[in-house]
Amino acid sequence: MSVTSSVPAPVATVPLRPGDHAAVHELARMAFGERSAFDPDLPRPAPDRHRCVYDGDRLVANAVTVDFTQAFGGRFVACGGLSGVMIATDRRGRGLGRRVVHDSLVAMRERGQVVSALYPTTASLYRSLGYEVAGWWGETAVALTDLPGDDEGLDWEPCRVDDARVREVAHRRAALHDGWVGSPEYLWRRRAHRRGEGVDDDCFVGSRDGAPVAAVWLRYRDADDAVFALSAGLLTGIDHHALVAACALVAAHATTTRELVTTLPEHVLAGVCEHPQRLRRRDQWVWMLRLVDVDGALEARGWNPAVEASVVLGIDDDPVFPANVGRRRLVLEGGRARVIPTTDDADVSAGVGTWARWYAGGSVTAAARRGEVTVGDPTALALLEAAVATGTGPATLPDFF
Incomplete structure (x- = not known):
């Protein structure tokens, strides 16, 4: 294992011992x-x-x-x-x-x-x-009377929170948003296990022409100013109309409680709420991202298919992985990337943390204004900005893990 000067003198770390x-x-x-x-x-x-x-x-x-x-x-x-x-x-x-x-x-x-x-x-x-800050997790309160009332003709039925159809819907929706988590087995098993821990809850799946397209997991708690307090562990749909239908299912509770608390990001809620100016942030937490394997990360994500370019990126420092440091040519074609090691001068250089923020959709131009970036070719900044503009941001992370 390669240890750099930013890491303290060796201390043995081991896996968790059995039964611990x-x-x-x-x-x-x-x-x-x-x-x-x-x-x-x-x-x-x-x-x-x-x-x-x-x-x-x-x-x-x-x-x-x-x-x-x-x-x-x-x-x-x-x-x-x-x-x-x-x-x-x-x-x-x-x-x-x-x-x-x-x-x-x-x-x-x-x-x-x-x-x-x-x-x-x-x-x-x-x-x-x-690591670098990439976005926010947030809990937002939305008045039920501000949610849409049209159920879009979906057929709803109760189910378990770890139902395969619920997981499919959540996974398909996650692909539409930078930062969202896929459907990991561990998190679904944990959700199913924790159902009913002092909280009443219900889960529903909505279908269109027999195919699952929306899911809602509601949790009910005691409240002083309403029959109950309502939150959504999951509120999702594979497209806009399915999400509208999911919100309409929740809005039916407007006679017994005033608002819904959800981790659905505000920019998504704004697209389905009649009065988004009344959305109220209840809680928030920043999340951070790190590029562990720079080349692997660049080749794994999706890119704006309208951008075809070749840009030399310089990674100036990495406190853990020296293999990430250096220059590589990022070749973008058809929404995919190839990474080629090179000795050419870098068009844009920065530390690994700054590149992590850009990877999640952050502005490399703004980073240059802050002095975090060395620019060899100013035209490369616009290309890099456009490359991450895939219509799936801003990056958010609705799931705690």
């Missing part, structure tokens, strides 16, 4: 204030997806990778979702967080996961390891 999921739960209590009781039956990533530090028998540091795919430019890219980065209170400030993240990234690359996403509690640590 309860120890992870205890570490979560210490690190994040976890209050739920340990559930031994809750689906969890395999022990080899953890990178841990032990002091004897005591678990003192942990990071876990959740395997999924993430949509960029209409194609799904192999992603390692970094989660549960936790350090025991009495072991903080010793570089253990950096170590478990570093070794998790190395393991991701070995598994062929070309990008990594996470929700940070501190952006500075992850930026120092090559």
Whole structure:
């Protein structure tokens, strides 16, 4: 393993030991204030997806990778979702967080996961390891009277939240939005297991001509100012009309509650709400992206098919993977990319974090204005801006993992 100067002196990280999921739960209590009781039956990533530090028998540091795919430019890219980065209170400030993240990234690359996403509690640590802010997760409240009332003639029926038809609809919708997660088995099993944990819920699938096109997973909680409080664990449709129908199904609750809380991004809600100016952000969290394998990531995502170009990209630095550093020619044709190593001068150069933001649809021109980019050929900026303009942004990440 190649370790750079940004990584502290070697500390042995190992997979989670058998039977130690309860120890992870205890570490979560210490690190994040976890209050739920340990559930031994809750689906969890395999022990080899953890990178841990032990002091004897005591678990003192942990990071876990959740395997999924993430949509960029209409194609799904192999992603390692970094989660549960936790350090025991009495072991903080010793570089253990950096170590478990570093070794998790190395393991991701070995598994062929070309990008990594996470929700940070501190952006500075992850930026120092090559991540950059890519977008937002948010919870938004929408008045039920502002949702459409036309069900578009869909046929609805109740089902389990992990029904194959629900998963199909969610996967097809995810492909339309940069940053959205594909249909990972682990997350669906976890959702199904957690149904009814102090929350009443219902799930429905809507069909058009016998084919599933929409899905709604509603959760009900006690409320002081309504019969119940309503949230959507899933509100989706494969196209605009199917999404309108899903919203109309929810709007039927307007006689018993005032609003719906959903993680559907505001720019999507604005397309189906009569009064988008009344949308109200309830909560938000930034998410970050890292290019684990730059060449693999560039070749995996979808690109604007109208852009045919050849641009030399320079990766100036990478604190974990020296193999990412250097110049490569990005050749775009027909919505796909080829990456060719080159010694030619770079048209545009930046650190790996800046390239991660651009990969998720961020503006490389704005990055140049901030001094994050070295420009050899100014015309390349416009090409790179257009290349990621696939109609699938802005990048959002509605799923916590």
